[in-house]
Amino acid sequence: xxxxxxxxxxxxxxxxxxxxxxxxxxxxxxxxxxxxxxxxxxxxxxxxxxxxxxxxxxxxxxxxxxxxxxxxxxxxxxxxxxxxxxxxxxxxxxxxxxxxxxxxxxxxxxxxxxxxxxxxxxxxxxxxxxxxxxxxxxxxxxxxxxxxxxxxxxxxxxxxxxxxxxxxxxxxxxxxxxxxxxxxxxxxxxxxxxxxxxxxxxxxxxxxxxxxxx
Amino acid sequence: xxxxxxxxxxxxxxxxxxxxxxxxxxxxxxxxxxxxxxxxxxxxxxxxxxxxxxxxxxxxxxxxxxxxxxxxxxxxxxxxxxxxxxxxxxxxxxxxxxxxxxxxxxxxxxxxxxxxxxxxxxxxxxxxxxxxxxxxxxxxxxxxxxxxxxxxxxxxxxxxxxxxxxxxxxxxxxxxxxxxxxxxxxxxxxxxxxxxxxxxxxxxxxxxxxxxxxx
Numbered sequence: 001x002x003x004x005x006x007x008x009x010x011x012x013x014x015x016x017x018x019x020x021x022x023x024x025x026x027x028x029x030x031x032x033x034x035x036x037x038x039x040x041x042x043x044x045x046x047x048x049x050x051x052x053x054x055x056x057x058x059x060x061x062x063x064x065x066x067x068x069x070x071x072x073x074x075x076x077x078x079x080x081x082x083x084x085x086x087x088x089x090x091x092x093x094x095x096x097x098x099x100x101x102x103x104x105x106x107x108x109x110x111x112x113x114x115x116x117x118x119x120x121x122x123x124x125x126x127x128x129x130x131x132x133x134x135x136x137x138x139x140x141x142x143x144x145x146x147x148x149x150x151x152x153x154x155x156x157x158x159x160x161x162x163x164x165x166x167x168x169x170x171x172x173x174x175x176x177x178x179x180x181x182x183x184x185x186x187x188x189x190x191x192x193x194x195x196x197x198x199x200x201x202x203x204x205x206x207x208x209x210x211x212x213x214x
Numbered sequence: 215x216x217x218x219x220x221x222x223x224x225x226x227x228x229x230x231x232x233x234x235x236x237x238x239x240x241x242x243x244x245x246x247x248x249x250x251x252x253x254x255x256x257x258x259x260x261x262x263x264x265x266x267x268x269x270x271x272x273x274x275x276x277x278x279x280x281x282x283x284x285x286x287x288x289x290x291x292x293x294x295x296x297x298x299x300x301x302x303x304x305x306x307x308x309x310x311x312x313x314x315x316x317x318x319x320x321x322x323x324x325x326x327x328x329x330x331x332x333x334x335x336x337x338x339x340x341x342x343x344x345x346x347x348x349x350x351x352x353x354x355x356x357x358x359x360x361x362x363x364x365x366x367x368x369x370x371x372x373x374x375x376x377x378x379x380x381x382x383x384x385x386x387x388x389x390x391x392x393x394x395x396x397x398x399x400x401x402x403x404x405x406x407x408x409x410x411x412x413x414x415x416x417x418x419x420x421x422x423x424x425x426x427x428x429x
Contacts, residue, residue: 061244062244135227
């Protein structure tokens with residue numbers, strides 16, 4: 001019984017996302033489970049990196065798949081991949097949620113809400129570990145402080161490693177727009193991160209910043 | 215130089231952040247909720263859809279049958295009304311009155327025909343048409359369907375054919391049975407107090423031209 005189920009799951013795991021979606025819409029629960037396990041990570045991370053809130057990321061992940069069950073038939077393979085479709089749906093849910101909860105500035109005062117991704121127990125020495133953790137934390141905060149339209153291209157292109165073409169599909173804009181937004185987003189991130197690094201290194205952040213972005 | 219170094223540092227920082235978050239996934243309870251919702255939909259929604267679709271087809275078939283039956287009935291009714299042979303057959307089953315409207319009109323026309331023919335075209339009166347000929351066919355059929363026996367039209371004293379040139383109208387009235395005696399018809403004294411139906415033929419001038427009794 002269990003072997004049969006495992007064999008079926010293995011066979012289905014070779015199917016692509018579109019075929020799994022088709023099976024899922026026909027009522028196949030295994031297809032949904034496979035599709036979920038294949039795509040939930042990216043959606044969850046995208047929502048988390050966009051919102052900085054684990055509850056929101058969980059809700060968005062759930063809502064995306066509920067939407068897929070309800071309105072999965074609207075997916076058009078000629079317009080893009082299932083993953084791009086899901087990410088586009090996730091983006092809409094995240095933006096709606098952020099608007100609703102007025103969390104456009106997600107760096108909340110509540111320390112429980114503020115997500116830290118440090119994973120203790122790495123094999124680096126404590127000083128390197130601390131420096132690395134601080135760097136990651138400062139980058140994370142800088143990304144979260146970006147305006148949404150710049151944040152989403154950074155999250156997709158830099159953190160999720162999505163191609164420019166697929167990012168354009170997800171955002172519903174031209175590839176050129178993605179490139180220009182990413183360029184602008186990186187400049188903003190540098191502007192946000194430079195004072196800290198400059199203070200550490202030279203102690204004159206304002207002078208360095210003015211010289212680079214004059 | 216500094217800008218390049220900053221860019222490099224930013225890229226490194228972003229890669230570190232991405233690597234840090236790469237292993238993050240939604241908690242297991244989210245998957246459970248999604249699958250639970252899927253099962254709930256599988257139980258509820260398809261049954262509802264099946265019911266609604268089967269109901270739709272039932273309604274559609276019923277509507278088609280209703281339309282088909284209506285068309286057949288309408289055609290049958292119209293054919294019965296338009297078919298003169300059928301009307302004749304029905305007429306034959308009815309007892310004929312002693313003298314019908316048409317006979318009376320024909321008689322009036324025959325009397326006046328020589329005089330009318332001698333008149334110039336513009337001065338000729340219009341042909342008298344019996345009231346029954348202007349009625350729709352369906353009304354004619356309806357009249358034949360009723361099982362009534364009627365006497366001949368009995369002219370009233372001031373009747374003249376000219377007053378019927380532009381048509382007339384028959385009005386069904388109810389009279390005391392004693393009125394039969396006024397027209398020389400026998401009256402059953404046992405039913406003296408009963409009512410009797412009569413058709414009064416009115417001319418265009420509003421005057422009663424003739425009367426017949428109906429049973």
